[in-house]
Amino acid sequence: MSQTARPDSAARTVELGGPLPRQDVVAVARGGARVDLSDAAVKELTRTRAHVEALAEATEPTYGVSTGFGALAVRHIPPSSRTALQRSLIRSHAAGAGAAVEPEVVRALMLLRLRTLSTGHTGVRPGTAATLAALLNAGITPVVHEYGSLGCSGDLAPLAAVALTLMGEGEVIAADGTLRPAADALREAGIEPVELAEKEGLALTNGTDGMLGMLVLALADLHRLLDVADLTAAMSVEALLGTDRVFAADLQALRPHPGQARSAQRIRDALARSEIVASHRGPDCTRVQDAYSLRCSPQVHGAARDTLAHGELVADRELAAAVDNPVVLADGRLESNGNFHGAPVAYVLDFLAIPAADVASIAERRTDRMLDVARSHGLPAFLASDPGVDSGHMIAQYTQAAVVSELKRLANPASVDSIPSSAMQEDHVSMGWSSARKLRRTVDGLTTVLAVEYLTAARALDFRAPLRPGPATAAARDLLRTRVDGPGPDRHLAPEIAAAEDLIRSGALLDAVADHLR
Numbered sequence: 001m002s003q004t005a006r007p008d009s010a011a012r013t014v015e016l017g018g019p020l021p022r023q024d025v026v027a028v029a030r031g032g033a034r035v036d037l038s039d040a041a042v043k044e045l046t047r048t049r050a051h052v053e054a055l056a057e058a059t060e061p062t063y064g065v066s067t068g069f070g071a072l073a074v075r076h077i078p079p080s081s082r083t084a085l086q087r088s089l090i091r092s093h094a095a096g097a098g099a100a101v102e103p104e105v106v107r108a109l110m111l112l113r114l115r116t117l118s119t120g121h122t123g124v125r126p127g128t129a130a131t132l133a134a135l136l137n138a139g140i141t142p143v144v145h146e147y148g149s150l151g152c153s154g155d156l157a158p159l160a161a162v163a164l165t166l167m168g169e170g171e172v173i174a175a176d177g178t179l180r181p182a183a184d185a186l187r188e189a190g191i192e193p194v195e196l197a198e199k200e201g202l203a204l205t206n207g208t209d210g211m212l213g214m215l216v217l218a219l220a221d222l223h224r225l226l227d228v229a230d231l232t233a234a235m236s237v238e239a240l241l242g243t244d245r246v247f248a249a250d251l252q253a254l255r256p257h258p259g260q261a262r263s264a265q266r267i268r269d270a271l272a273r274s275e276i277v278a279s280h281r282g283p284d285c286t287r288v289q290d291a292y293s294l295r296c297s298p299q300v301h302g303a304a305r306d307t308l309a310h311g312e313l314v315a316d317r318e319l320a321a322a323v324d325n326p327v328v329l330a331d332g333r334l335e336s337n338g339n340f341h342g343a344p345v346a347y348v349l350d351f352l353a354i355p356a357a358d359v360a361s362i363a364e365r366r367t368d369r370m371l372d373v374a375r376s377h378g379l380p381a382f383l384a385s386d387p388g389v390d391s392g393h394m395i396a397q398y399t400q401a402a403v404v405s406e407l408k409r410l411a412n413p414a415s416v417d418s419i420p421s422s423a424m425q426e427d428h429v430s431m432g433w434s435s436a437r438k439l440r441r442t443v444d445g446l447t448t449v450l451a452v453e454y455l456t457a458a459r460a461l462d463f464r465a466p467l468r469p470g471p472a473t474a475a476a477r478d479l480l481r482t483r484v485d486g487p488g489p490d491r492h493l494a495p496e497i498a499a500a501e502d503l504i505r506s507g508a509l510l511d512a513v514a515d516h517l518r
Contacts, residue, residue: 044120096145108213139175151432168193234270239460260302304355346432
């Protein structure tokens with residue numbers, strides 16, 4: 001699932017002390033960029049920690065400082081038991097189950113919790129925040145399990161697994177990729193485990209950082225995949241002898257959605273100077289209208305782009321937020337709130353799964369047309385070299401269809417579900433972590449579907465020889481030919497699909513056509 005980071009990411013340093021750009025999250029999560037706390041952040045951490053310590057010394061109990069948590073908040077905890085309280089909170093909340101989630105997700109989660117800590121609104125000590133930064137910089141990744149977050153009081157179990165590592169407990173993936181006891185990995189990295197003080201257990205666990213991290217990573221992936229979808233759509237239009245007239249700017253301007261305009265422009269650019277398109281553009285052409293899967297590609301891809309823009313708006317707001325409960329305000333008050341509820345993130349995670357599934361669906365329809373002699377305008381059946389003896393890409397389309405069917409199921413929202421917890425104190429939850437997990441599977445599935453269209457359209461363009469495709473689509477096909485041979489007798493197709501996926505995930509495909517597309 002992990003996408004390939006740019007090679008310069010590890011050389012970067014991301015400084016925390018304000019809103020965090022999405023690209024910095026990706027650089028740290030995937031590229032190993034270093035993290036530092038700004039001087040202003042350390043100063044603010046020091047200032048607000050003094051407020052927490054004053055409340056800890058007061059005789060009147062304060063939630064999160066000198067009381068229990070959740071449904072146990074009515075109990076006042078004496079100073080002698082507060083270190084044990086923090087330790088017990090983290091150990092009990094690190095109750096995840098299932099497979100370990102991807103290291104890039106855990107690194108994003110760690111960075112985003114650290115970003116919130118750096119605002120000073122959580123009241124943790126500067127040293128605690130610095131230790132979390134040290135874990136990131138040492139490449140130590142706590143083992144976080146698939147299940148345990150309901151997306152309200154934040155991503156509790158996943159964040160508790162990170163806090164457990166700060167305490168020198170649990171298991172981690174070390175910088176060399178091996179599974180190690182946290183105590184050993186910290187000792188070898190020269191990192192001293194933290195003994196958590198008042199408020200710090202809550203501050204380390206009460207955020208929506210896991211679901212937000214997965215949103216930011218998915219946004220980066222979907223931005224690239226929608227660019228790829230425009231390219232593969234253009235290849236399919238060209239291979240199917242479709243018209244480029246429907247993508248004209250003046251026609252698109254009649255319906256002024258910005259995403260639609262962008263996709264139409266990219267498809268136009270990809271088809272420019274194509275001998276194949278030019279061969280049937282004259283007055284003798286009898287084609288009146290292409291099928292919707294060709295003609296309406298900008299409308300579908302464009303609507304997906306506009307949905308993506310909404311997701312970016314939500315993500316950017318969250319990346320400027322301080323999500324914790326209770327929070328330390330500028331005047332020193334410690335106030336309970338409901339900002340930990342994951343609904344704003346959960347909704348957009350679910351929303352994005354819908355257009356991703358639909359972009360996959362229309363890509364599968366384009367692929368199927370290239371394989372059907374009744375609709376492919378002269379291409380061999382299933383693009384087989386010897387139809388009947390060879391099956392060509394027949395079953396590759398089956399794979400697409402299976403994935404598209406799965407994506408339709410994943411498009412059903414998780415955020416409309418809620419299950420009460422904590423003795424009915426937490427009686428409505430967002431399920432945002434679940435929304436994020438299924439969106440990651442959706443992104444992976446869309447990559448596979450586009451890879452099959454890429455493979456199929458490239459093969460179809462080869463069958464249109466001696467007519468030459470446009471420079472952009474030719475560059476895309478020629479890149480594929482460095483990994484996958486052209487038409488010939490049937491071969492093992494699974495490795496070819498995997499090779500096409502790799503060219504998409506790595507960014508190599510978009511790099512190959514960058515000079516031809518705006």
